[in-house]
Amino acid sequence: MFNKSTHDIAASFSRRGVLAATAGLMLGLASLTGAKAADGTIKVGVLHSLSGTMAISETTLKDTILFLIDEQNKKGGVLGKKLEAVVVDPASNWPLFAEKARELITKDKVSVVFGCWTSVSRKSVLPVFKELNSILFYPVQYEGEESERNVFYTGAAPNQQAIPAVDYLMKEEKVKRWVLAGTDYVYPRTTNKILEAYLKSKGVAQEDIMINYTPFGHSDWQTIVADIKKFGSAGKKTAVVSTINGDANVPFYKELGNQGIKAKDIPVVAFSVGEEELAGIDTKPLVGHLAAWNYFQSIKSPENEKFIKAWQAYTKNPKRVTNDPMEAHVIGFDMWVKAVEKVKSTDPDKVIDALPGIEAKNLTGGTSKMLPNHHITKPVFIGEIKANGQFDVVWKTPSLVPGDAWSKELDGSKDLIGDWVGKKCGNFNTKTNKCLGSGS
């Protein structure tokens, strides 16, 4: 069918001169090679920015998928076929994400896509994945309030990162006063809304919560750090919950260190600072500040040690660090392979139906499971920054925490669940027993 339409295009173009004919020919050739490759291999799309602002975080994830494909091919591939990566560069440009996603699905005919980092890029590709009925694995912690049939969320939902971190500070550090500091976009705003509701439900007064937003790439933190210091001197133990994004973190932590705010006075717990981000900072003044993740490179488990070794060998860099979204891709990739092998097909409908219930080992010694709401179960760890830029795990949840697609803390979403197995609905209201529209 594809060949026929290409032929039509080429025929209609041929009237318009040599140039158009050449274009048609090239298109034909592309489809020819595409069709030929599809016989022998299964194509896997990689949709991560390799240039622009987000390249700093996303390049590593592209490498991770290439590494996982390489490992899988060494084991003989999937369904007897080799996997072939198709890498595109959406260049940190949100509309381009949608174009590139369309290109991957229609032109390259990939069976699955691993990609996106920011929520806005995910929102931008959503309609494409729905329209063309393909599968996206999204590996980054995000604000929740979403469950889509075509998307599998392998990063943490707020109840798998933010809430346990706040619990830890309340219990272990006896924190009574809270600064919620974030970059001004959807993830911090929603997470802080959830946290604010949660803190109030635990009896924290409004005047003990300070919420602060800064623009992307904010670099002058003097005033805000001084404000935090002032807010922290009200005689109650204070902590900062930081949803500050990527680039703005380095100047933020530098200012904290320089103004002498030690972790033992006012600890900062961050949700977007991992091993990769710390690689750009001198971490000695930051010892004791915290991060909440579902994976740390320093966690001792046979799976993790094996993974780090293989990863560093693959990248030929003995110092190359690993981080949480990488682990999410490892789990997601493994789940996809298992689902495909279970239904013996890469047909999106079959794979989507097979995925819930699939289990995959995570790198921290547990087994994560894909839930009917397309989120997974994960352990939650609180790590303290060490002088060498790694984390020392000081606390973890006793068992794996299932991800909530819809936050139980927010009025608008506490009755909603995502269930793509029984209810076939992403936003099912358990009070009214109705699906609110995101059905299949």
Added chain:
Amino acid sequence: MLSLFLIAFALPAFAGPFEDAVAKFANDDFSDTEEAIGVIAGSGSKLAFPIINALQDGRLMADPDSKKVYVTGTDGKSIDAATGEAVASVPDTASAVRLNNRLRRSVDAALGSLTLQSPDLGTRLQAAQSVFKSHEETALEAVDSALAKEANKSVKAALAEARAAILLFKSDATEVEKLEAVATLKARGDQDALALLTGMGDQPASVTKAAASAIGSIQNSLAVWSMVQNAWYGLSLGSVLLLAAIGLAITFGVMGVINMAHGEMVMIGAYTTFVVQEVIRTRYPGLFDYSLLIAVPLAFLVAGAIGVLIERSIIRFLYGRPLETLLATWGLSLVLQQAVRTMFGPTNREVGNPSWMSGAFELGQITITYNRLWILLFTLAVFAILLAMLRYTALGLEMRAVTQNRRMAASMGIATSRVDALTFGLGSGIAGIAGVALSQIDNVSPNLGQSYIIDSFMVVVFGGVGNLWGTLVGAFTLGIANKFLEPVAGAVLGKIAILVLIILFIQKRPRGLFALKGRAVEA
């Protein structure tokens, strides 16, 4: 197995509470460690200080198998923590006892009361300050005896404050003692004193009243200081804006080239600093504190050379065509970014602060960080040198001549194209120098330049194109305005408000603060 059994059996029989406490370090349990710190600090044993000091530095090693604990000295020699006897070596199975923030506070408090009478002045002062922070009742005795012996004035004051902090929270202290404590804290008058006074809980009525008035007076004085602080932050932000914009004031302001690749010159300067530090780290670690001094001329040369290259290969063909220049330099900025990304990788690179640029000092009730102070001084120095260069050197004269009236300058025998290249190189080189300073406060990533380009144009246009003094005044005005708006409106709204104000200002005075006058303007 037998020996383990014997140890388990033997320990309770012979060991005292001190030895028991030491063995608790080997449990790798935060509550056990906390208990052990308390017992050891209060034991009066000679080993208490070395053990807790080692714990703080991560030199206290515990063997989970044998439950033995060792103190590794800074000289590499080790002792058994329970007995104080020297041991030949620490077993491989032993690892450093872990701490979390709660324990770090206990360690500080314990060390504080243990080192109140240390012979070293700095240690004593620090000890008094840690006791002030933790204000545990148990430290009162140690503070009193230290206070009796102390001769140094500042340590004595710190001890008195520590004593006041303890008494304020001590339930059985007399009303007179508490009133005195409130007075001492009021005299201290900083945020820490405020924190203690607001968080002191239930007190006799007279104390509560005195505290309320103390809180009021401290808050008033802090409010004044916060104005001073905002002004300082404004100057500091202004200096960063100025530093980023000076280069552009030459390429855009003096030459009239809309140079969108200006930010990338700043980035190249920052990466030069990174390379210099890498070389120093691997080859000459002793020179690290001088790394920035070495990087400044190198960054100037590298960025300047690239600037000359850009002028010769692209910009000289585009003079008088602002739109094409804008597009060409914009494209160039993307090319440079991606080139750096390919060479150095997309992630941040670590550029360290030399010791003289780390930390802060207190001036009254405000904290001044060294890196910001040095950047302010450095910016002013760069500005002064540039101004002197334009005014007093032959090259400066030629530059001014060419930009004011190209044809007449050419008739006078000035090689205008050579001067163009050098001027552009100078502007780029200064942007490179800015990169060295900005690497100290910002990310060193390929995106570094992008975050400064808009601000730089804003400063130059606001200050008045073609006028270096305008750039100076513009940068500091914007910096200070921003910092006074930020506490009121928040960082996001503050920035928007500044942009709106500039738009309104440019409507009123299209040529900026300091417009150039005379015939040169129309040329």
